[in-house]
Amino acid sequence: MTKTESAPPxxxxxxxxxxDLKTNKHDGRVRTRFPPEPNGYLHIGHAKSICLNFGxxxxxxxxxxNLRFDDTNPxxxxxxxxxSIQADVKWLGxxxxxxxxxxxxxxxxxxxxxxxxxxxxxxxxxxxSPDEIREYxxxxxxxxxxxxxxxxxxxxxxxxxxxMRAGEFDDGAHVLRAKIDMTSPNVLMRDxxxxxxxxxxxxxxxxxxxxxxxxxxxHCLSDSIEGITHSICTLEFEINRQLxxxxxxxxxxxxxxxxxxFARLNLSYTVLSKRKLVELVNGxxxxxxxxxxxxTLSGLRRRGYTPESIRNFCERIGVxxxxxxxxxxxxxxxxxxxLNKRAPRVMGVLRPLRVVIENYPEDQVEALDALNxxxxxxxxxxxxxxxxxxxxxxxxxxxxxxxxxFRLAPGxxxxxxxxxxxxxxxxxxxxxxxxxVELRCxxxxxxxxxxxPDGRKVKAxxxxxxxxxxxxxxxxxxDHLFVKENPDEEKDVxxxxxxxxxxxxxxxFLVEPSLANAEPGSKYQFERIGYFxxxxxxxxEDALVFNRTVTLRDTWARIQKAQQKKHQK
RNA sequence: UGGGGCGUCGUCAAGCGGUAAGACACAGGAUUUUGGUUCCUGCAUUCGGAGGUUCGAAUCCUCCCGCCCCAGCCA
Numbered sequence: 001m002t003k004t005e006s007a008p009p010x011x012x013x014x015x016x017x018x019x020d021l022k023t024n025k026h027d028g029r030v031r032t033r034f035p036p037e038p039n040g041y042l043h044i045g046h047a048k049s050i051c052l053n054f055g056x057x058x059x060x061x062x063x064x065x066n067l068r069f070d071d072t073n074p075x076x077x078x079x080x081x082x083x084s085i086q087a088d089v090k091w092l093g094x095x096x097x098x099x100x101x102x103x104x105x106x107x108x109x110x111x112x113x114x115x116x117x118x119x120x121x122x123x124x125x126x127x128x129s130p131d132e133i134r135e136y137x138x139x140x141x142x143x144x145x146x147x148x149x150x151x152x153x154x155x156x157x158x159x160x161x162x163x164m165r166a167g168e169f170d171d172g173a174h175v176l177r178a179k180i181d182m183t184s185p186n187v188l189m190r191d192x193x194x195x196x197x198x199x200x201x202x203x204x205x206x207x208x209x210x211x212x213x214x215x216x217x218x219h220c221l222s223d224s225i226e227g228i229t230h231s232i233c234t235l236e237f238e239i240n241r242q243l244x245x246x247x248x249x250x251x252x253x254x255x256x257x258x259x260x261x262f263a264r265l266n267l268s269y270t271v272l273s274k275r276k277l278v279e280l281v282n283g284x285x286x287x288x289x290x291x292x293x294x295x296t297l298s299g300l301r302r303r304g305y306t307p308e309s310i311r312n313f314c315e316r317i318g319v320x321x322x323x324x325x326x327x328x329x330x331x332x333x334x335x336x337x338x339l340n341k342r343a344p345r346v347m348g349v350l351r352p353l354r355v356v357i358e359n360y361p362e363d364q365v366e367a368l369d370a371l372n373x374x375x376x377x378x379x380x381x382x383x384x385x386x387x388x389x390x391x392x393x394x395x396x397x398x399x400x401x402x403x404x405x406f407r408l409a410p411g412x413x414x415x416x417x418x419x420x421x422x423x424x425x426x427x428x429x430x431x432x433x434x435x436x437v438e439l440r441c442x443x444x445x446x447x448x449x450x451x452x453p454d455g456r457k458v459k460a461x462x463x464x465x466x467x468x469x470x471x472x473x474x475x476x477x478x479d480h481l482f483v484k485e486n487p488d489e490e491k492d493v494x495x496x497x498x499x500x501x502x503x504x505x506x507x508x509f510l511v512e513p514s515l516a517n518a519e520p521g522s523k524y525q526f527e528r529i530g531y532f533x534x535x536x537x538x539x540x541e542d543a544l545v546f547n548r549t550v551t552l553r554d555t556w557a558r559i560q561k562a563q564q565k566k567h568q569k
Numbered sequence: 570u571g572g573g574g575c576g577u578c579g580u581c582a583a584g585c586g587g588u589a590a591g592a593c594a595c596a597g598g599a600u601u602u603u604g605g606u607u608c609c610u611g612c613a614u615u616c617g618g619a620g621g622u623u624c625g626a627a628u629c630c631u632c633c634c635g636c637c638c639c640a641g642c643c644a
Contacts, residue, residue, distance in 0.1 A: 009591085015585095072643095144640090174642095177642095184572085187571090193642055197642080236638055261574085268580080318582050319582095320581085322637090323575070326593090327580045330592080404604090407604090554604075555604045
């Protein structure tokens with residue numbers, strides 16, 4: 001064996017780290033962190049970042065990745081989110097050990113660092129109003145002007161800052177600002193705000209604080225305090241790097257991590273911005289953060305996605321700096337690949353067509369053997385009841401079969417999976433509508449199990465369910481949330497106008513009796529239909545609910561599409 | 570029109586001066602008791618464009634074009 005497990009594909013970040021290791025830049029340490037703000041649920045885009053940060057730590061000897069909540073804005077944050085985020089990271093399969101941190105753990109240190117900056121004449125208390133600050137900031141093409149409060153003495157600044165902390169002032173009365181350069185072409189460097197007053201209780205520190213650090217101040221210092229070596233973030237923070245470095249350069253810290261930016265994930269037919277996801281939840285367009293149509297980790301989990309499939313997906317999409325939109329087909333491919341190996345096969349009928357086997361004894365029932373997974377014999381066999389009255393899928397019968405339609409048609413013989421060869425001898429229609437309501441068939445008793453001693457072949461194998469033995473469950477058929485590949489392509493059109501009306505279709509589902517005790521969360525392949533999992537929220541023992549994770553690849557559907565196109569020409 | 574980034578197949582993405590990996594998608598074909606899986610085969614004479622350097626350029630230089638980000642007391 002020359003190859004064991006293939007190493008994760010390289011990317012520019014792994015290269016930087018490899019180079020740093022070579023030059024012993026951080027004494028050979030590799031320390032990353034995943035720093036979510038607890039103001040929403042994690043989505044597949046976060047998974048990319050989690051896999052990157054935790055993945056890099058796992059790949060390197062003594063590599064570690066911290067989980068740190070960037071909880072510097074109590075107005076938006078909530079304990080509900082810190083809990084769901086931890087659950088999601090764990091579910092994905094990553095472990096932060098004892099390194100669960102919060103920026104709020106560092107509030108006192110951060111305050112002291114700010115005091116240091118004031119003492120060094122590098123920060124001042126500014127009493128301009130928010131509007132005035134904006135005015136003074138200038139524009140992208142014009143330099144800003146210095147605040148009239150910029151020249152306050154160190155003593156006055158110290159006093160004011162202390163009183164800000166003590167709660168003597170109202171929200172917005174003062175802020176602490178860094179003294180950098182109001183003419184900088186980088187607007188972020190024009191005396192950025194470091195602390196602001198918010199008389200709001202914090203989900204962890206309660207009413208201990210009424211001033212809270214801004215992201216730019218808290219993030220770099222939190223990284224430094226934790227001894228992070230590589231601070232990996234998304235592209236929009238590229239311009240923040242200058243400030244990140246400024247703060248760490250001006251303060252007496254002994255760890256100055258390197259910020260590295262990569263492109264965030266975009267996925268076709270969905271949206272991945274917290275703001276938009278919140279909008280879908282609050283607007284009632286989905287049932288919640290864990291609606292199986294949501295690209296959130298909790299939604300994907302409920303939909304039936306496995307952590308492995310998501311990690312494989314994240315590995316396949318790569319990491320780079322260019323904006324991109326990954327085809328959702330790649331995500332779907334990743335679940336199918338995983339579920340194909342592990343999901344037991346079962347049978348169920350979504351749109352039933354009644355079939356009566358005329359030469360099968362009225363009261364006879366046979367328990368036929370069915371293989372649980374052709375990909376894995378160790379998963380064993382099960383019994384499936386067969387009787388005179390069955391249901392097959394409406395799609396599996398055509399009175400006038402078109403070219404290349406191999407399934408059942410008048411006079412045609414097909415195989416019922418693990419059962420018998422049957423031949424359609426009569427089509428029963430509703431007199432009023434002309435609709436096919438029942439098929440009369442005959443079976444060949446010599447084909448029990450699905451093969452014929454005379455070696456004759458059939459072109460199709462159909463799934464089926466015994467009418468008297470099937471269980472009626474509910475199927476929830478999910479499809480893309482949006483009809484447009486890139487729902488937020490046009491700036492002047494609300495992304496919600498592209499919400500798909502067909503993202504959820506609910507149908508009764510006739511399933512084989514072996515499913516009677518199916519556990520919530522368990523995953524199955526309904527043969528010839530797709531992968532499903534038992535819903536963890538709405539399913540109960542006497543009312544099973546199956547969520548369709550993803551369909552099987554459907555070559556016949558593609559042939560049909562091609563034929564339709566031909567006809568249109 | 571300030572600054573910071575980015576442009577390689579339909580979609581991601583390797584490539585780091587020696588003559589365009591891989592994956593998904595797509596199209597054929599083989600095997601198949603799932604039109605599933607698996608397995609073959611095909612799929613960028615060309616790297617946003619134009620010049621230049623070089624024996625040799627996607628890789629180096631120059632100019633141009635296009636896209637993204639920044640003017641929260643959000644992160």
